[in-house]
Amino acid sequence: MRTSVPEAFEEDMLDSTKRFSDRVSDYVKYRPAYPPSMIEFLVSRLESKRHGTCVDVGSGTGILTRELIPHFDKVVGVEPNDAMRQAAEALLAGNPRFVSASGTAERTGLESGAADLVTAAQAFHWFDKSRTKTEFMRILKDDGIVAIVWNDRLADTEFLAKYDELLKKYATDYNEVNHQNVTGEELGDFYGHDVERFDFPNSQDFDLGGVYGRLDSSSYAPKPGTREFDIIRKELARAFEACSISGKVSFNYRTELYVGALRASSSR
Secondary structure (H helix, E strand, C coil): CCCCCCHHHHHHHHHHHHCCCCCHHHHHHHCCCCCHHHHHHHHHCCHHHHHCEEEEECCCCCHHHHHHHHHCCEEEEECCCHHHHHHHHHHCCCCCCEEEECCCCCCCCCCCCCEEEEEEECCHHHCCHHHHHHHHHHHEEEEEEEEEEEEEECCCCHHHHHHHHHHHHHCCCHHHHCHHHCCHHHHHHHHCCCCEEEEEEEEEEECHHHHHHHHHCCCCCCCCCCHHHHHHHHHHHHHHHHHCECCEEEEEEEEEEEEECCCCCCCC
8 A cells, every 4th residue: 555755755856866876886786677578568558659769767777778678769768867877878888779868757858749658667756746747748649658667675575574674664764765655546646547557576586795785776775884784784684694595585576567648637
């Protein structure tokens, strides 16, 4: 069940574009990709649009962008954070279908009617919803589609339950910036109708170093030199020792895909 976003978080979102600047290396190495089954399903929904232009907003280091490129004539990655955008440019250097753009969800800088598909992966909860909808409707073609995607980390094992418990206790603003704060009602208002949701399984396997890297890729993770940084690592090491199998633990996800056209007003 998604809960409402605290007002204080809405104010903090003004600085959201800077949150990952010192975490790019860990983000590249340890964040999960998106399951091929989800990519295939999304592309199958597009029919003729698959050969047009996709705009990946909040494209970060290019994790989803890379998976979309084989299916479109052009994929534009729109990212406001310089360090993350540069990581995507390095990842996709030389690919003629990729275009990198400095912009935000609220102001992409793209031409009107440029996109057949707009995607937002692991990013929508940072956006100003009203301004973003106006901008998406401007850059979409009349029959364009929006896909919002999250890798929702589960707490379905003893280790993952402990991991989540430690985040809630020691991570700086984990509860406030969690993407699960976005409600179904907010998504419905954004799309203007009851948007379809589809779920896909996803997972990663990590040794203890990978667990630390996955933690450090998150904007809310405690920083080195803090009391919380030392405590959470000690607790994670204990949990890893108790739960690992052959030196690894699994991070399980439910990849959520919301997909549909945008309508000016809600008809729900």
